[in-house]
Amino acid sequence: MSDPVEQLLAILDLEKLEEDLYRGVSPDNGWQRVFGGQVIAxxxxxxxxxxxxxxxxxxxxAxxxxxxxxxxxxVYAVDRIRDGRSFTTRRVVAMQHGAAIFSLSASxxxxxxxxxxxxxxxxIPKPDELPDAKALEETLLQNASPAVRRYFQRQxxxxxxxxxMEHYLSDDRLEPYQHVWVRCRGEIGDDPMLNTVILAYLSDMTLLDTALFAHxxxxxxxxxQAASLDHAMWFHRPAxxxxxxxxxxxxxxSSGGRGLTRGSLYGLDGTLIASVAQEGLIRPRRGET
Known part of the structure; x- marks a missing residue:
């Protein structure tokens, strides 16, 4: 499937195996491990x-x-923890090779x-005041490492x-914050649950980077060596x-080989849509200091 938006929608369209039991697949993109945002979504x-x-x-x-x-x-197994008058609670365990790889509680x-x-x-500047993907490739990314260029050029x-982009172009110790405008490339429509799921998917992007900028x-x-350890998200208003x-x-x-990051997602009109917090593993690889 060549269209990235169609591919994303396809991996979010889970197969029902049995009551409260679902199966999801991953895109064939050559990665060594599944993107964390995909598992959350x-x-x-x-x-x-x-x-x-x-x-x-x-x-x-999570x-x-x-x-x-x-x-x-x-394979995703859903546990129906509680159905109350106002609130519903669910717990989901993701399984591969006979073992749990991920757990999520949602309210x-x-x-x-x-x-x-x-x-x-x-x-801060609005998206139409900033370089688009082509302009980034022609200017700032010329001085970036091959890994950074591959990431930003990927479809x-x-x-x-x-x-x-200073954080990705410099070895200087910089303030640990960043602002990134994000959106889905295709028209998703108004389905609130689909918008919520895709918002959860993209919330894992660029977040852990922020903990490393100070270093x-x-x-x-x-x-x-970097990897997400946990992820929390609060949905305030429709996206x-x-x-x-x-x-x-x-x-x-950051301490103990872990970095804590926080994020806020705002609409173009300034509406606060969601808040995010994540702790991730950030430590030198063996032999590195």
Whole structure:
């Protein structure tokens, strides 16, 4: 399947094996392990299929236990923890080779009105003021490492427009924050659950990088071993992932071989859509200092 958006939609369309049991596949992209955002999105998709349509996901909490094998399907088992009057709770375990590779707990809530407030979106350049993918390739990426160039030149369903690229072009120790405009390249429509699942998918992109900027490194550096350990997300307001969203990120701490990162996803109009937190493994590879 050549179209990246069609490919993304296909991997999110899980096969039902039995009641509360689903199977998902991975794209054939030559990766050694399954992208973490894919496993989050597929597990959330499995949970959603067991929840009344009028209840939307308001939070998820997940742990990565083993790297996923892209060569074989992933089986997702859903446990119906609770169905209350306002909230529904589900737990999903992802299995490969007879072992758990990932677990996710998600909570769903029927829509209700309540208090409203949010922090304001940072005042930064809008996407149409920034270089598009072609302009990035012709200018900034000329000075990037081969790994960085491959990442940003790869055809994918999610489009990026970083506010700045210094973190990927320099070995300097820089402030651990970044702002990236993101969107799905295709028109997804208004289906709230599909938009939520794709939002969860893209939330794992670029996030762990932020913890390495303070050390003059990035996840593309061969001297670094990096992997997601856990992932939490809170969905505040409806998303339309086909429209530009600002993913603003920071890393308050790294210690013990782990880095903590936080993110906020804003709509183009400044609406806070979702909040994200992730801790990841970041440590020198053996023999590196």
């Amino acid at each position: 597929q597990a959330l998709s499995a949970a959603i299929r067991t929840v009344p349509e009028e209840r939307g996901c308001h939070s998820l909490h 742990y990565f236990m083993r790297p996923g094998d892209p060569a074989i399907p992933i 769903f809530q029927r829509h209700e009105a309540g208090f409203e407030h949010q922090l304001a979106m940072p005042d 994918r369903a999610i489009e990026f427009r970083p506010i700045f 003059g490194l990035s996840v593309f550096d061969e001297r670094v 339309r992932v086909s429209e530009w969203m600002l993913y603003t990120q920071d890393s308050p701490s």
